[in-house]
Amino acid sequence: MRHFTSVNDVKDLDGFVQKALALKKSPFAHKHLGENRTLGLLFFNSSLRTRMSTQKAAANLGMNTMVMNVTQDSWQIEIEDGVVMDGGKAEHIREAAAVLGQYCDILGVRSFPALRDRKTDYGEKIIKAFIQHSGVPIISLESATLHPLQSFADLVTISEFKKSPKPKVVLSWAPHINALPQAVSNSFSQWMTHADVDFSIVQPKGFELSDQFTKGAKIYYDQEEAFEGADFVYVKNWSSYKNYGEVGNYPKWMIDQSKLANTNQARVMHCLPVRRNVVIADEVLDSKSAIVIHQAANRVFSAQAVLKEMLENL
Amino acid sequence: MRHFTSVNDVKDLDGFVQKALALKKSPFAHKHLGENRTLGLLFFNSSLRTRMSTQKAAANLGMNTMVMNVTQDSWQIEIEDGVVMDGGKAEHIREAAAVLGQYCDILGVRSFPALRDRKTDYGEKIIKAFIQHSGVPIISLESATLHPLQSFADLVTISEFKKSPKPKVVLSWAPHINALPQAVSNSFSQWMTHADVDFSIVQPKGFELSDQFTKGAKIYYDQEEAFEGADFVYVKNWSSYKNYGEVGNYPKWMIDQSKLANTNQARVMHCLPVRRNVVIADEVLDSKSAIVIHQAANRVFSAQAVLKEMLENL
Amino acid sequence: MRHFTSVNDVKDLDGFVQKALALKKSPFAHKHLGENRTLGLLFFNSSLRTRMSTQKAAANLGMNTMVMNVTQDSWQIEIEDGVVMDGGKAEHIREAAAVLGQYCDILGVRSFPALRDRKTDYGEKIIKAFIQHSGVPIISLESATLHPLQSFADLVTISEFKKSPKPKVVLSWAPHINALPQAVSNSFSQWMTHADVDFSIVQPKGFELSDQFTKGAKIYYDQEEAFEGADFVYVKNWSSYKNYGEVGNYPKWMIDQSKLANTNQARVMHCLPVRRNVVIADEVLDSKSAIVIHQAANRVFSAQAVLKEMLENL
Known part of the structure; x- marks a missing residue:
């Protein structure tokens, strides 16, 4: 290297x-x-x-x-x-x-x-x-x-917490008040599509990432459908790639416990910093589902x- | 600890x-x-x-x-x-x-x-x-x-400079142009009331510190009276605890040589930074009475x- | 020392x-x-x-x-x-x-x-x-x-690149948009007049440095004349010492390749940061004449x- x-x-x-x-x-x-x-x-x-x-x-x-x-x-x-x-x-x-x-x-x-x-x-x-x-x-x-150092730490964390050889990993768009870069999400997609995982991305229409980084991922537009059976839900906001820099106004995409009901007791990931009760609810971040501190440690x-x-x- | x-x-x-x-x-x-x-x-x-x-x-x-x-x-x-x-x-x-x-x-x-x-x-x-x-x-x-690291260094300095086993230590309020925290003064009071010293505090009416930190200290409102026979005069401004954050307008409380006349050749202390000729006069800071650099070193x-x-x- | x-x-x-x-x-x-x-x-x-x-x-x-x-x-x-x-x-x-x-x-x-x-x-x-x-x-x-650390590194660099025992070194004023200190130029002059070099300074009228630092240097007001046969051209803007802090508006004093034509394949020096195409042209900074990175390394x-x-x- x-x-x-x-x-x-x-x-x-x-x-x-x-x-x-x-x-x-x-x-x-x-x-x-x-x-x-x-x-x-x-x-x-x-x-x-x-x-x-x-x-x-x-x-x-x-x-x-x-x-x-x-x-x-x-x-x-x-x-x-x-x-x-x-x-x-x-x-x-x-x-x-x-x-x-x-x-x-x-x-x-x-x-x-x-x-x-x-x-x-x-x-x-x-x-x-x-x-x-x-x-x-x-x-x-x-x-x-x-943001490859983040994605590498994320992959290390997934390898520590996975319960099956090829876990189901879902990257979910989440709300935010500012226009954020696509870097963490592009990078996570790139690493996941190279790793031995079952990888999907879910986002509102118009918030698809550049396909140079997502090639090979399954693409969803409905969180409930995407989260079904997920082992890991990676939560992250990003601004629009298509309408470049546009902030999406979809507050219902915030992750709370009810969203995780049909997952396989999914672990919830985020790169931090995370705006509580905007991106992810307190009830999730303060539960054992959240492994955000482990990601940071890695x-x-x-x-x-x-x-x-x-x-x-x- | x-x-x-x-x-x-x-x-x-x-x-x-x-x-x-x-x-x-x-x-x-x-x-x-x-x-x-x-x-x-x-x-x-x-x-x-x-x-x-x-x-x-x-x-x-x-x-x-x-x-x-x-x-x-x-x-x-x-x-x-x-x-x-x-x-x-x-x-x-x-x-x-x-x-x-x-x-x-x-x-x-x-x-x-x-x-x-x-x-x-x-x-x-x-x-x-x-x-x-x-x-x-x-x-x-x-x-x-x-501010316990400061107070600990202050106590170390007092133990180096004291001329008797139980020195007389006076904390004196002093003027300032801004609203300053009570932290240094609270903390010094707390440490002095736990140490083997004869401890007093002097301040204008309305500038008494919280008694959770000053219990056991003698309280004065007149500098001349308080400084009588003092071995150490610790000078510090603080804003009011009672009328929380109020700045006191008492320029005459500044420490100069005349104020130290009836002390026991008191050493003058301050945590720094100190505003010269507002809190303490040049003539004191530039004399051997001042041990502020020793405090900082400790x-x-x-x-x-x-x-x-x-x-x-x- | x-x-x-x-x-x-x-x-x-x-x-x-x-x-x-x-x-x-x-x-x-x-x-x-x-x-x-x-x-x-x-x-x-x-x-x-x-x-x-x-x-x-x-x-x-x-x-x-x-x-x-x-x-x-x-x-x-x-x-x-x-x-x-x-x-x-x-x-x-x-x-x-x-x-x-x-x-x-x-x-x-x-x-x-x-x-x-x-x-x-x-x-x-x-x-x-x-x-x-x-x-x-x-x-x-x-x-x-x-700026003595800079001048010392400059002298070290000259000693590495010189092709003769007593090289010809010229300090040339150059344009800038802001009022810059005289420190680098004063200091370079002071070190060069103490070193074993043939030293000149060239600047527009009114931009002479203080002679407490330039004593012993040859003074020119014409770049072409000053650069004749130079081994090193040290380029630097400074504001006026005489009309203290005045910015000179002489854009033609920028150093480009044509200015170096009659030098002895002069090496071009600058302390950095340098504003490209204001102080020195790209064509010079990107050529082998420029030894600015060597100066910085030293x-x-x-x-x-x-x-x-x-x-x-x-």
Whole structure:
């Protein structure tokens, strides 16, 4: 693995899950690997879980971590090539990436989409520029369209909680008050369609995800029908891909206990942060069905598996 | 000690002071204790001394520290239970605390009061929620009503500078332009009334602290009378507890050299930051009477004593 | 070296360059030196390179680093002595510096000029207050008037790329849309006039730097004339020293390939961040003439040489 920006960077998905689980058992067994190695974490956007779990993963491997909040600590960064930089942006991504590549052995980058222009967001200019100009391995800490560290942790969690070899997993759209990226949902779909699970997606009409990520999934428009017999219900809001960035006004899609009645005692998943009683009801989050904290805990070991493989290849 | 949120978490106050002083002599003697242990520091508010002294204490013990500025780095956090989270707050404290507890072995939390509603502030919801939901030991880095790391460092400083076994200590209200929390003053009162000192408090009428923290202290309303023979004068502004959050307009309560004339060559203390020539005059802060920098220095060892005891019990 | 705030703190300039180059070859050879030592980095202003390169340098030496962003993480700091602090600033630099000196073995401070009053800026009150009140060695991370870590890295870079024993180095003013400090240019001039190079400065009339830093440099007002036979062209904007803070409107001073025609295949330098197609054209930055990334890389080793010498003297 040179970079880690999607499931396509993983050769043996099941083997990779096993590696993460082995690290969960012995998190400090490879502490020599990161000696004299520096991880740079670059945030164009807020982060709690990703920031702290990746720092923890690096520490477990003996790495030094440097965190940079682009908009607070540093200069605004120009992404476009060929422009006359006479506006608010003081540094070009070509220099920023190349310089960070001089200071860090591995770079993690978080950069959300603006949700204004689909082609721009799906072009993934920022993460691509870091790959092109930094000269070091790049880890996506959530890009405009994908969040592979989250999806990897989700798959690890499913493998821990599954009661059958090929569990039924359903990704369900849920309500939200803001326009959210499709990244977590795209990414989860991409990982599930590569994993050994029975995968479906359910959403209101007009909220279908890009089929470049959902190919192979069963598509539903009715939660009750989709949830029948489900082992895992992954709940997540996303704004429309079709009417790009549109927020859906479907409050009845919130997940409460009654929605889970016909599942196979489904475990409920969410990447967090979750707005209680908007996306998922208190009664579900405070029940044993919810495994959202386990997902968050596994973020450490998914990040650690990625870092370990990169360190071994440096 | 499971958590550290008030003097009540300390069993043997004098023994604990001795432990801090021993750490001051040999700060690196227990560097193995923190190996592979992570301290999370969560700031809902600004911090200089607490942030840096606690990081330093953790480093002295060989711990890894992760710092999170809630309002800058992460999402706004909902504190109330049962609410429909359709406003500005994206994450509930139940998830935030539980997740941080997965990433950190010990958590420090700073959260100031809003000073709008006394019952809300004195309910200490945030620190209690972290105790309830994180699953790990919690250290108060100053809560709505108490600042025990500061008071512990203050007691350590008094034990270093005292000239008699039971020194006379006076806490004096002082002027300020803003409405400040009562936390430092409540906490100092609580620690002093548990320590082997002769303790008084002096403030203008209407600025009495809550008697849950001052029980056992002598109460004065006249600085001259209160300061007579004092070995230590602890200067601090606080807004009114009675007329909750009211700022007192008593500029004459500022501490200058003339105020110290009838003391027993009193040492002058303050938790910092201090507004010069509003709270304390330059002539006092720049004299040998002031031991404010010693107090700040001792913050490292009070934090280190707390962390050490927690690490030994993990 | 007690402090590092200008070239005057370096006794043997060539020897110091050799030390930095030795550290570049073996960055981890002195990792024991920083054991149990803490570097504090205090930023009154934004930083990317300085922040990360200095952290990296400290890590290479085994030091613990604590970073503090003054305006975000902490309180606003009063610089003036004798004032009544009843405004927006909650802490005086006397206390802030003294406290930080208790927590850190070495302190780095970044503080830009306000560019409103020349006498104030050139008085360098902040860096001087830290030297006076902190009690520990101070490193300038760019002060109001100088940026010695940058200039030292620049000199190291020149020594790596020079093709003759005494290369011709030209500092050229370049356009910008904002009023920028003179610090990088003052500092580069100061280091070059102390180094074994043939040094000139070229700028529009009215943009001459203070001669306290440029003494010994040849002064030009015509880029073509100045660049003739140059081995290195150091490009940088600065606002006027004479009409203090004035932005020059001379877009034709931008550096493109045609400007370099009569140089001795000059290497083009800049401290970064650089506004492309305003200060330097894409065609130059994307060519092999540009060595700006090498300069940035050498920031680690210039900082490391400074820290190493300070650690050896603690």
